[in-house]
Amino acid sequence: MYFVGKKEAEIEVRIDRIVKKAGSKDKALLYVVSKIDDENEVQILVNTLLNRGANPSASNANLTTALHFAVGKNFRGVCNKLLEHGAYPNARDRNKEMPYTVAYKKENDTIASMLISYMSNSEVRRLYSSDGSCPSEFSFHNLMNKNMQKTILAVLDCLIEEQLPSGNMTVYYHILESDEEGRTPIQDRFNKESKTPLQMIAKSGNKTLVYHDIVRLLIRRKWKEYARKRFIVNTVLHLITLLALTFSSVVAVSAPDPLVYDTSLQVCRAIFEVWTCVMSLVTVCSEVNQIRKHKKEYFHDPFNYIDLPSSLLILSAIPLRALKLNEQWPVLSVAFLFWVLRIFKYAAVLRQTGAYAQILWRVLRHDFIQFTFVFLVMLLAFSGAFMLSLKGEHSMEIHSETSSFWKILFLGVRILIEAERIIEYSELKPMSCIIMVMFLFTCCVVLLNILIAQLSDTYQNVQQDAQRGLEVNRAWIVARVELNSLYLGKNHRTTHYKESEDIKDVREVLERWETPPLNEMNKHIQDIYDSLDSHKMNLLTVRNRLARQESTLGKIQEQLELLIQLQKGRSKQRDTSLSSLSKNQWETIKARNSR
Numbered sequence: 001m002y003f004v005g006k007k008e009a010e011i012e013v014r015i016d017r018i019v020k021k022a023g024s025k026d027k028a029l030l031y032v033v034s035k036i037d038d039e040n041e042v043q044i045l046v047n048t049l050l051n052r053g054a055n056p057s058a059s060n061a062n063l064t065t066a067l068h069f070a071v072g073k074n075f076r077g078v079c080n081k082l083l084e085h086g087a088y089p090n091a092r093d094r095n096k097e098m099p100y101t102v103a104y105k106k107e108n109d110t111i112a113s114m115l116i117s118y119m120s121n122s123e124v125r126r127l128y129s130s131d132g133s134c135p136s137e138f139s140f141h142n143l144m145n146k147n148m149q150k151t152i153l154a155v156l157d158c159l160i161e162e163q164l165p166s167g168n169m170t171v172y173y174h175i176l177e178s179d180e181e182g183r184t185p186i187q188d189r190f191n192k193e194s195k196t197p198l199q200m201i202a203k204s205g206n207k208t209l210v211y212h213d214i215v216r217l218l219i220r221r222k223w224k225e226y227a228r229k230r231f232i233v234n235t236v237l238h239l240i241t242l243l244a245l246t247f248s249s250v251v252a253v254s255a256p257d258p259l260v261y262d263t264s265l266q267v268c269r270a271i272f273e274v275w276t277c278v279m280s281l282v283t284v285c286s287e288v289n290q291i292r293k294h295k296k297e298y299f300h301d302p303f304n305y306i307d308l309p310s311s312l313l314i315l316s317a318i319p320l321r322a323l324k325l326n327e328q329w330p331v332l333s334v335a336f337l338f339w340v341l342r343i344f345k346y347a348a349v350l351r352q353t354g355a356y357a358q359i360l361w362r363v364l365r366h367d368f369i370q371f372t373f374v375f376l377v378m379l380l381a382f383s384g385a386f387m388l389s390l391k392g393e394h395s396m397e398i399h400s401e402t403s404s405f406w407k408i409l410f411l412g413v414r415i416l417i418e419a420e421r422i423i424e425y426s427e428l429k430p431m432s433c434i435i436m437v438m439f440l441f442t443c444c445v446v447l448l449n450i451l452i453a454q455l456s457d458t459y460q461n462v463q464q465d466a467q468r469g470l471e472v473n474r475a476w477i478v479a480r481v482e483l484n485s486l487y488l489g490k491n492h493r494t495t496h497y498k499e500s501e502d503i504k505d506v507r508e509v510l511e512r513w514e515t516p517p518l519n520e521m522n523k524h525i526q527d528i529y530d531s532l533d534s535h536k537m538n539l540l541t542v543r544n545r546l547a548r549q550e551s552t553l554g555k556i557q558e559q560l561e562l563l564i565q566l567q568k569g570r571s572k573q574r575d576t577s578l579s580s581l582s583k584n585q586w587e588t589i590k591a592r593n594s595r
Contacts, residue, residue, distance in 0.1 A: 011044060011045070011048055012048070014045070015048050015049060018031060018032065019049075025049055025052055025053060027058070028049055029046065029049045029050075029054040029066050030058060030059075030064075030066055030069070032049065033066040033070050033073075033078060034069040037073070039073070039075045042070075043075070043077045043078050043081060046066070046078055046081055047081060050081065056085040056087035057086070057087050057088045059091070059093070062093050063092065063094050065091050065099070066082055067079060067082050067088075067089070068091075068093060068097075068099050070082060070099075071099045071102045071103050071108070071111055071115070072106075074108055074111065076110055076111055079099075079114060079115075080114065083114065083115075083118045089115045089119050090123060100112060100127075103115060104142075104151075107146050109150045110150060112148060112150070112151040113148075113150035116151060116154035117154055117157075119158075121158040121159075121161050124158040125158060125159065125172060125174075128140055128175050128178075128182060129174060129178070129182050129184075130178070130181055130184075132183060132187040132189065135181035135183075136183075139181070139182065140152075140155065140178065140182075140197045141180045141195075143155070144197065144204070149206070149208065153212065155175070156212045159171065159175060160213065160214055160506065167504075168502050168503065168504050169502070169503050169505075170501070170502050170503075171214060171217055171500060171502075171506070172499065172500045173214075173221075173499060173500065173501070174500070176196060176198045176201075176214070176218055177198065178196065178197065179194035179196070180194045185493045185494040186494065186497055192494075196493070198215065198218055198219075198475070198478070198479070199482065199483060201215060201475065202475035202476045202478065202479040203300070203476065207471070207472055210472045210475050213506055213510065215475070216510055217503070217506070217509070217510070219478055220509075221501070222478045222492075222496065223474055223477075225496050226492050226496060227477055230481050231346070231477055234346065235346040237279065238346060241275065241276055241279040241280075241339070242340065242343070244272035245272075245336060245339060247268075247269070248269045248272040248273045249336060251265060251266065251268075251269040255269075259321065259322070276314060277318065280310075280311040280312075280314040280315050281311070281315065283307060283308075284308065284311045284312065284315070286484065287311070290304070293484070294483075301476075303342065303345045306338045306341055306342060307345075309338060310338030310339045313332070313334055314339070316331060317331050317332050367451065367455055371447070371451050375443070375447060378439070378442055378443070379409060382435065382438075382439040383405060383412055384405075385435050386402070386432060386435050386436065386439070387402075387405050387408050389429075389431045389435055390432055393429040393432060395428065395429055395432060398427055399423050399427070401422060401423060412443075415440060415443055415444070416443045416447070416448075419443075421436070421440060423436075
């Protein structure tokens, strides 16, 4: 015998009425989910009906299940309860639509990913794959365009299958290599102009997606097979061009007339200049091709803002030199600066340089923008106040560095960079001197120390994420090699296509692939710190023990002194007793003798 509360009794009575009205528990379940709009109320009633034995996969005349209705109403809790009780996630109605189809169309990321997790891996792969004759039922590209990240991760999880009883893992790459209709590169109607899901993930820069095991495994395979070789070639060509540009610039500056090539040194300069111009022209053609293919997406890559200008500036120096215009040197100066900065684009050729470049970029982007803003505010305040103070004291012409507002601005920048005073205090009047001292203190003591502390903190934070940033960078390199190749490597997607791969231990393969030097270095440094901390703790323990022993010895000494004092007291008392006893005996003897 048991008792139920009033609320539970009301629910049971209501369920009885619904079941009686609908005709059965299964129909009552469909009625509750389809007709009642309060999710909490529906969840309570559904839970009660399921506990009574209602079929979670029951359907109406149109083969629509309770899960269809729950997904259509965005009842996440109800969907979860139905799936936990065994509802079929891939049940289809008369329109051939599954509950997942409803979530997919409504862009309900949470429910869609939940439904994917209850389907078999092979079923999910079939839904996103084409047999070649017709498009796939669902498109991975649409998931990317809709930014349904949870569903994307759920689909990616289904691309790794464990093979029993061997325990090996089969990794399927075909969905990540497919076009918008799910066709793979080896199928006849494959669209070569379509971006693959891997390329879309790489271009998105989403670290969560890039760092998924299946994506990293595919990047690893492509990087080792062809992307790394192509990237090394591009890096070597860029370095050769940089050396050629450096040599030709140095020799041209020292030549009386840069248009005269009368010595062997000048002939070498001419050869290097021709090489530089040819490589600049190749770069311009490559960048124009990328603009043609990617249009607005071309400008999402920060390096593209210096790739094309650097090459155009080098080529524009040719007519300027031919016309003997002095403007060729400032143009070449900017071109040389941009061409050198482009070397960071190739930092990912090695894992060490790639990781350090990621950290450097994060530090610059995170801290220097904030610091620059604060410094500009302080600089403006100092320059205006200092200029007005000098004018009031008739001292603006004393120093050439303070003769105008713009020179005072430049003076403030010099103070920050050189971290010391530029003009003497003794030549300034009191108010101007006070303003100068305050600015020096603010820049050299406060701002610079804050910047150093920020850089240290940012470095500690971003070095843990540098590995993911490097993976994103390499994914984008692989995508660029496949998308931007004109002749060499144009068919890499087809020639190097592999539908699946058997791997014994995925984690071990990825760990060998990563070998993160920064993490290893940090680990060794951390081990040193831990060892030092351990030694400090041991030393502290020894000190504590010595202190306790010293305290114990002190107590023993006090007890010994007390015992000695007690012993001395007893000795005195005994001597007194003996002396009094001897005196009494002497008097007794004297009395006897007198008798």
